[in-house]
Amino acid sequence: MASATFSSGDPLLDFFYILFNGISEVPLFSSPVTGIFILAGVLLASRKAGIMMVAAGLIGAATALLLGADYGLVTFGLFGYNSILTGMAFWSGPFVKANRVTLTLSIFGAVITAVAWMTFSHFMGDIFSPASAGVTNAVAIPGFTSSFIFTTWAMMYASKRYGYDVWPEVPSMVKEEKIPGSDNPLPPEPFKWTAKEFIVATFKGVSQITFVENWKTGVFWVVGLTLAFELAPVIAGVQDRPWYTNAYTAGWNEYSPLYLAGVMALIGSAIGAALSILMKLPTHETRIGLHGFNQVLVMIALTSFVPLTPQSFLLAILATVTCSVVVMPALQKFLSQWGLPALTGPFVFTAWVYMIAIFGFTNIPAGIGWSRAG
Numbered sequence: 341m342a343s344a345t346f347s348s349g350d351p352l353l354d355f356f357y358i359l360f361n362g363i364s365e366v367p368l369f370s371s372p373v374t375g376i377f378i379l380a381g382v383l384l385a386s387r388k389a390g391i392m393m394v395a396a397g398l399i400g401a402a403t404a405l406l407l408g409a410d411y412g413l414v415t416f417g418l419f420g421y422n423s424i425l426t427g428m429a430f431w432s433g434p435f436v437k438a439n440r441v442t443l444t445l446s447i448f449g450a451v452i453t454a455v456a457w458m459t460f461s462h463f464m465g466d467i468f469s470p471a472s473a474g475v476t477n478a479v480a481i482p483g484f485t486s487s488f489i490f491t492t493w494a495m496m497y498a499s500k501r502y503g504y505d506v507w508p509e510v511p512s513m514v515k516e517e518k519i520p521g522s523d524n525p526l527p528p529e530p531f532k533w534t535a536k537e538f539i540v541a542t543f544k545g546v547s548q549i550t551f552v553e554n555w556k557t558g559v560f561w562v563v564g565l566t567l568a569f570e571l572a573p574v575i576a577g578v579q580d581r582p583w584y585t586n587a588y589t590a591g592w593n594e595y596s597p598l599y600l601a602g603v604m605a606l607i608g609s610a611i612g613a614a615l616s617i618l619m620k621l622p623t624h625e626t627r628i629g630l631h632g633f634n635q636v637l638v639m640i641a642l643t644s645f646v647p648l649t650p651q652s653f654l655l656a657i658l659a660t661v662t663c664s665v666v667v668m669p670a671l672q673k674f675l676s677q678w679g680l681p682a683l684t685g686p687f688v689f690t691a692w693v694y695m696i697a698i699f700g701f702t703n704i705p706a707g708i709g710w711s712r713a714g
Contacts, residue, residue: 343590344572345579346370346415353573354415362397362420364568364587366549367561367601368484368640370417371587372571374601377564381547385554389432393550396420396427396450403454422457422488423450425550425684429492433551435681436496441504449495456487481695482645485637485684493680500679507679523673524622531623538613545609545632549684553628558609565640566602570594588640592647592705600648601640608632608639608660615664634668634687635660641691646698647705655694655704663690 346357360375367374383390400423404414413419431438431446460483499506518525543558568588572581581594589596609632616631617623625631642656668686675682698704 343416344370344570344581344585344587344594345412345575346417346572347412348415348573348575350573357415357573358401358417358420359394359397361415361417362401363393363417363424364564365417365421366424367565367605368482368637369568369587369590369601369644370570371564371568373567373569374564374587375417377560377567378550381554381557381560381564382550382552384560385547385552385557386432388438389428389550389552392427392432392446393424396446397424399423399427399447399450400454400457403451404458407455409458418461419454419457422485422491423453425485425488426450426453426492426495428550429488429683430495434553435551436499436506437508439505441502441506445495445499445506449491453487453491456491457483460486460490481692482641484641484688484691486688489683489685489688492683493675493685496680497678519620522620524620531627533617537627538610541613541627541629542606542609542632544627544629545612546605546629546636548629548633549636558629562602562605564602565605566599568599568601588644589648591645598648601644604639604643604656605636607657608635608637611635611639611657611660612664612668615661619665619669621669631664631668634663634682634684634690637684637687638663638690641687642694645695649705651703652705655698655701659690659694662694663687 346361348354357372360372361370362375363378364371364375366378379390379393382393397420400419401414404419409419426449427446430436430442430449436442464483465480540555543555543562544553545558546561547554547557568586569583570581570585570587570590571583572579572585574580585594586596586599588601589598612632612635613626616626621631638660639656642659643653646652663686667690668682671682671685698706
């Protein structure tokens, strides 16, 4: 099915789409309704984070327009979401100090992330497409948040060389007793998981996509993901879509009644939280949602870019488990030697592997325009 067109010709309406589609693309589809709910949830937790979300998204879009990007891609929100994540990681995120230097880095990062988005879009799409000269049995898959993670990793690593106050002081190392045969320290005190604590951790896993630790923000996310109306403009001779078309299923059937993105987000976060408990990862990390947000994105990606069938749903569950058990712990361990966070890297690498694999699994329907033509 064709994607919606959000270039209405009305400057104010197009600005509305650029802003809120850019926010809603953080969870990988374009719905201004979803974008409004996400922004409201973030503002509820932190006005600073909400302001940076708006500013970084508009900076990314403005950069794309200034450089001559396709206007339809900008109104669709594709130049907003990665810039939003970069901006929020540097100024309102938990990684570096919030000061004038990191504010400048956030703005600069939002600009260059827009350029990096175009790079990865071309690299993952055009270069690997079947139409590329000399390439057979090729696949084309989305770049997802790759421009954000690679730009942010590079900038964070580079900033460690700057002569400015960017990174928090590392506390002096205190010898910790570790779990036998593990790199994890023994928990400081026993913690008993309850149903309430698990539910709170699950909602925080959703809110952590934008580095916010607030279960109420997670509720706003889930409601917004569920009410994923496209609200695409009616354009004479181009498009006539009813207001209730579904952004979550638009890649394979925009008229589908399956508004399940919120459910998929909760499933992904719950899987991540449950497996982190079973693997005895640090309890604090699970309680604040750090083992949920990558899993949320994996579940949404593999059930929105792929038509939902029993087989594709099971594949999404398998990918989410893989992300939790293998990819995220491994990437955390690997990047820790440079003092860098994993960000959404576990999601991106997991989703790429599973979406490329779909090319050869004929029982899994693929999205038209990527992976294989059908």
